Amino acid sequence: MAGLRAEEFVWPKGEVLTYVFLKDGKWGTSDKEQMKQVEKAMNEWKTRTGMDLDFQPIGDQEDSLLRIGFCRTDGSWSYVGTENRKVSKSMPTMNFGWDLTTRSGYGTALHELGHALGLFHAHQNPRGGIKWNEAAVYEDLGNPPNNWDKETTYNNIIHKNPPGYYYGDDWNPKSIMEYAFDPTLISAPSPYDECGIDEPLQLDQGDIEVIKKLYGDKASHATSTLHHDRWVRLDADLRQQDFVLEPGPSGLYTIETSGNADTHLDLYVQFPGLPHKPQLHVARDEDTGESRNARITINMLRPLTYLLKVRSVWQACSGESTVRFRWAGATKEGPGRGRGHRGTHRPYHYFPF
């Protein structure tokens, strides 16, 4: 299960999730009531969890992290957490396939936003999760209104995710990330094999707690300066640390960690003069579950300043881990053309419901 820890889907704290409602073409709508429901659900996640993440509307599809569609023939779905960054800017990252102004529809808005925050389906939790009457499940979801093929049903219902995808939590049948199921589909545990599972319509306390665990504690990531070519020790309490980086001459720099640890590095260019777009994410690397260290090599331009978010997700008990940024040489490319970073290239996780 190496590399399958879910922390790789978790946003850095302080991330501004910019969004746009798609208005044109197949994915678009002009129905303001639908948009209002999505914004109400965003506000509910924010105010009830106190999370150190924000949603910010932005008119420009190219600059938006979340691109929200309303195509009535494509079901309701969302990419999970940081996977949203990998989606082509011409495509939505989330879609609502039905009316959101009903009580059930509002639950869908909360559910899809839960995916965008990094949450997975409750019924795919392997810890204390559901045992299925598999034949009945395939038949039920193969019929209208879903008409799912076997593979889709397997991926969204039967398949159990790695336990790490649930951030240490057991199965929560009341989670907004649960589906409604008829008791005939469930063989265990009791009482769900007799009562089934009701459609969740609101955030459960367990949903609020997991988001607090991932994004709570706003005071935890103070910003300090990371000076050139100096190793700085990372917090042993696995908290996020933010650093300002000021490159000397423009050119290629390497940002890297050392030690036996799993770390996320996220690098942003800062635009203090642009209040609607204060930071632009330019590179990420993480070494979750791998034996190497996280490392970004990128062309940095003077006089821009950069913000580095370092989130330790695991450290060996005896070890210590550090981070450094250092000049790596003059770039052979023209200014403004980054070399990109050595990221991990895993398949996208796509949840069609």
Ligand SMILES: [Zn+2]
């Ligand atoms: Zn879902």
